[in-house]
Amino acid sequence: MRRYSIAGLLGLFGIFSLLVSCGRGGEIHSMPETQKEIVLIVKSKEGEFWNTVKMGAEAAATEFNVKLIFDGTTDEADVKSQIDLVNKYLAYGTNGLILAANDYTKLAPSVAKADRLGVPVVTIESEVNSPEVRSFIGIDNYEAGRQAALKMKELTDSKGRFIILNFVKGSRNAEQREKGIRDEWAATPGMQVVESAYCNSDSTRCGELTKELLDKHSDIDGILALNAAASIGAAEQLRSMQRDGEIKLVAFDNTPExxxxxQEGIIQATLIQNPFSMGYLGVKTAVEAMNRQSVPKKIDTGTKVIDAENMFWSDNxxxxxxxVQ
Incomplete structure (x- = not known):
């Protein structure tokens, strides 16, 4: 019962309430504070990357004593379903929201709605074009694209014909990675992008598309696959066509495959992120925002180029x- 309700009752039954309180020693017992809740909504509930994000978030939820709800769509291209999920949990009444957005602009109204309701929003992995986002936690995707481009230049002696196998058209991460590649190669005439194509983060479709592109462009020197699904699809197809090693493959992410x-030489290098840290720092930062603490506007979780030579270095x-640390 709220204090103003008690005050109202005292006004009507002053003498009776005074006698009761004296009889009980005048003690007032407050209800224990309930555990706060944070919802983590990701692009897709499937895949090694998002499972690792979840593990990091769960570790932080245990450490900071908050209840964590993990949810997401089954398709990274399904923006409407993700918006519906956000609206559902806002109606339910969560205390904080961590969002890996499926679209840079279309999720902005949902973030604004959360802010109006007093629910702090932290974004991870993918940014949202909204000033109401308290903090973004993830990599610099443009710089990651540049690093991928530099590695391919090294592998091919700064010359060749290349395919960019991208994921979801319109995704800010996809656009930034590809822009980093193209900008890095702008001053190197020998590095030519013959085609860029999207496979919607479906590894089966990515493999099919790889075959279509290689049938169309038989003299390709390398493929840059810009997320895990594209990387898996391209690698499987190169092995199936027995063109692994002949065509250089620079990938993204670090799935077991x-x-x-x-190690087998089908992939020459991969750009790794740190999804565990994204999940952990997402919860930590959301808790701080819920407690009205100042939080950094951006936290760069870093990326690194991994190849067969350096993958067993302790830091990597x-x-x-x-x-497993």
Whole structure:
């Protein structure tokens, strides 16, 4: 019962309430504070990357004593379903929201709605074009694209014809990674992008598209696959066509399949992120925002180029397997 309700009752039954309180020693017992809740909504509930994000978030939820709800769509291209999920949890009454957005602009109204309701929003992995976002936690995707481009230049002696296998058209991460590649190669005439195509983060479709592109462009020197699904699809197809090693593959992320193919020489290098840290720092930062603490506007979780030579270095092992430390 709220204090103003008690005050109202005292006004009507002053003498009776005074006698009761004296009889009980005048003690007032407050209800214990309930555990706060944070909802983590990701692009897709499937895949190694998002499972690792979840592990990091769960570790932080235990440490900071908050209840964590993990949810997401089954398709990274399904923006409407993600918006519906955000609205559902806002109606339910969560205390904080962590969002890996499926769209840079279309999720902005949902973030504004959360802010009006007093629910702080932290974004991870993908940004949202909204000033109401308290903090973004993730990599610099433009710089990651540049690093991928530099590695491919090294692998091919700064010349060749290349395919960019991208994921979701319109995704800010996809656009920034590809822009980093193209800008890095702008001053190197020998590095030519013959085609860029999207496979919607479906590894089966990414493999099919890889075959279509290689049938169309038989003299390709390399493929840059810009997320895990694209990397897995491209690697499987190169192996199936027996063109692995002949066509250089620079990938993204560090699924178990990718690390195995890295050792086998099907993938020459991969750009790794730190999804465990994204999940952990997402919860930590959301808790701080819920407690009205100042939080950084951006936290760069870093990326690194991993190849067969450096993948067993101790520092790189910590990035590849952060959850076993």
């Amino acid at each position: 990718e690390l195995e193919w890295l 092992q910590k990035m590849l397997f952060p959850f």
